[in-house]
Amino acid sequence: MIWKTKTHEYSATVCQRTGKTCPALARLARSVSEAMTQATAATGDEFEFDGGSELAHCAEGCHATIRAQSDRIRIFCGTQSEAQPEDLNAYADLIFGNTFTTLPSGLIADPPCAIIEVVALQPRKPVHAPEHLSA
Secondary structure (H helix, E strand, C coil), X not given: CEEECCCEEEEECCCCCCCCCXXXXXXXXXXXXXXXXXXXXXXXXXXXXXEEEECCCCCCCCEEEEEEECCEEEEEECXXXXXXXXXXXXXHHHHHCCCCCCCCCCCCCCCCCXXXXXXXXXXXXXXXXXXXXXX
């Protein structure tokens, strides 16, 4: 599922446990993206963090691993707390990336049950029409 706000584009996979997109994951992603917008305004584009949280509103009780940067946020559901963010990002690149990549089998022994990626939209540059149009 893909949707946009004025500032971000959200892309979410279907939860492998429920067969639907996860509303708890979507709410967490929206909250993290709002927090990142405020944090980068105060700190700069280099601000980033890795973290984890339990999704209390998820019926399955998933652990979410968060990787947030000023231009992109990824949240992985149903991960083990010791999962490596680099490995999870490589896995997400297979799903959300636009280039062909491969991973060694077994790199992700227990893949996330759902992933959401939030990408900050770049502001549009104004386009100036020429003052006089030639006929």
